[in-house]
Amino acid sequence: MAERAIGTDVPRIEGIEKLTGEAVYVDDLPTEGVWFGATVRSDVPRGRIASIDRNPAFPWDEVVVVTAADIPGRNVIPLLKEDQPALAAREIHHAEEPVALVAAPSRELAARAAAALTVQVEPLPATLDAEAALAAGAEVFKRIEIRKGDPDAADRADLIVEGTYRFGSQEHVYIEPQGMQAEWTEAGLVLRGSLQCPYYIVGSLGALLDEPEDRIRVIQMATGGGFGGKEEYPTLLAAHAALLSRAAGHPVRIVYDRAEDMRATTKRHPGRVTHRTGLTRDGRIVSMDVDVLLDAGAYCTLSPVVLSRGALHATGPYDVPNARVLARAVATNFPPHGAFRGFGAPQTIFALETHLEECAERVGLSGVEFRRRNLLRPGGTLATGQDLGQDIAAEAVLDRALKESGFEERRAAFDAFNAQAARREGAFRFQRRGIGLALFHHGAGFTGSGEVTLASRAGLAGLPDGTVLVLSAQTEIGQGTRTVLAQAAADGLGLPVDRIRSVDPDTAVAPNSGPTVASRTSMVIGGLLLRAGQEFRAKVEAAAGRALPTSDEFCAEIARQAGEGPLEHIVQYQAPPGIHWDEEHYRGDAYATYAWACYVAALEVDTLTGETQVLDFTAVQEVGRVLNPVLASGQIEGGVTQGIGWALLENVQWEKGRMRNATMTDYIVPTFPDTPPIRVHFLEHPHDRAPHGAKGIGELPMDGPAPAIANALRHALGIHVREIPATAERVLSALEAGRAGSAPTPESRP
Amino acid sequence: MKIPMTVNGLPVEVDVPPLKRLLDVLRDDLGFTGTKYGCGEGECGACTVRIDGEVAMSCLVPAAQAAGTTVQTVEGLATDDVLHELQHQFLETGGAQCGICTPGMLMMAVDHLEHGGALDDATVREVLAGNICRCTGYVRIVDAVQRAGRALAPDEDEPRPGGAA
Ligand code: FES
């Protein structure tokens, strides 16, 4: 038997291609015979299309133009709701909404054609504020209520702490913009693109193009980052490329430039969370009342499930005896907000973990001690009533994070540093330091009954050369999917990883193993492949009539059997026993298991400029089992950095419903100097709800940085940061408000 | 306009408008698609190449300006299927995730190493400040550059780094 691959640093399978420039991303495909597409969009957020005017001076016979009228089937991109058209026909619901498409033999001509089309829109009043939308009775795409215990419990509390926390949109800024190439062949439509979820596209385009699904094939190209941004949006792009290609009679490629990608594609949902928490004098939580409002934008897209994950994480890893969470996602006239790493959880966790720091202060406890008194331990339950048995690590990650970060010592040292600030010389007088933490958990896999509904299929195929091919639709977008799935398959088969082939998916070959989202790939599909491997070996050995203990024997037999005919073994997801979820009442096991984490940020603020530099970051998490330490650490470090960006720098500025700062010069993501050393520590307690004991980790690191940073700013400056990003301007105005004597904690009262 | 250049040691000539971006000339006219577009305005570094031994953002260089120069792209780093030490260290440490920033990152870092630049954390981060990576959080890239630097110019006092640290 081969050494086990799981738990080792198998090098990234496609690493060499990516390091030599050989990896083929969609815009690297040959351009021979390919036409290029461009999109004509509305520049107002709401209105009625009066006309689409063509500049008569343009050579229109050299290009093709497609509008809603040219759609052969139903003009809709179906997702959770069938409300979003592929091209606006009459009404405009958001700025940047696509109205017409053009394709031409060159990029330059396509751009000129798009500029020669003018969409005349009669503007209508737009709703560009979620709170106002709610008040005006705008559509609520989803309303969730979670209830636990006694709704009147707050009456028995010694004190009530209230606060409202706000967060902005966040743009994905994957460095490779969205791109898709469509081509019609004898066998139907072939799409090649930068994407996370090939089967979303297969399932969505049939009705639009009036084609059976088996004539739609999706091939994932090397994909330059996704973070959720290439979950649902590529379906729209695929529809556009397919329509243009049919009209042009050529393959058509659409690749957005950075400005178009930033303006038109989805972003993290902005919104606010209001907390009202009842406490005993000795610092126990009696009740929690949470009101979550997310701005969904103009169409539903994935907002209900983003909201759901947000609501389910709103009371965190605490044993709250009485809780009520009300969560709503409301329609506005912003471009639709969509999936972004963390999927609603970072928003509610930011609010909760910042709020709890205020609660701690009010009862005269440290944030650490307050959390310790309330965190979930075996025997306690989450807000949905979920009992996690022994699969709880809240206190373990807290203790480890305190130790690894030297939390108490540094806090004392920073207090001393800040106390001496006034006595220092020059610019150093303005420096203040702070340290803060956040404790959280993150549900692994799809929410609720999602995994059961998906019923993912994945498997293995023996090839005539004796290697084994992984069959799954999971996509590699940077996180190491191909490598980790090969490791799981290898261990299931009892073969070394170099006998496994793991490639980018092509729906002509790969079964539907569900989307690459929700930190589900390693846990769910990895688990399936481990099982598939064991069963595949048993099948091959049974057919051979003998055991095949060495890799050479086993592979020779695979080659022999594969030479005689297809040698495949596909398995299907089965829910682990004992999981119950009541979608209607939001009761029960929202996730089969959770990863647990405690993050600590140490930072320095310049009170003259308002600028914050994170000095050091400690990320401790319990993730069941680490499948590949290098890849897993890389996921954490990358997620932490995006979290730092969301907390401090990344500020989407809107003007009349359009993103105003849609360039990388004006929308700032963390660079090398902005990013601190990030110390990653894993605790491993393999759980029994996946064969390898691993929990998802992709999204987890996005949850902790913002509240840890907000709490560190509180420590450094004595102000409560209730809105992120805490840009330099916001920090300065909060400091000014504090100096002017206005209470820095206006929302709290006894 | 006819523009002769040497790209990765190969003499080439293209006939393109003088203002066409070198990035597009490399990718579309010459097939060196390893060089990537990320922003088109000099902010992300994905398009970084070396022109006559100096780093440049190829999205900001008009083709005419590259006439008669020697250009090196990521495709010119490995020789005869042997990875450059820096590529090797990126693979070992996990310095590349989605890979789209990687070619530019490698070119910028190679330039630093070949000029014998310092390897301390602050210097490496400063040198690479114009190259944005959205995936890695930079930690492993810094590590890869430092390891490669030490391997390429082994210091007497410093032991040559092995495989995993
Ligand atoms: S594409 Fe040249 S710097 Fe971004």
Ligand code: FES
């Ligand atoms: S590896 Fe994806 S942007 Fe750097």
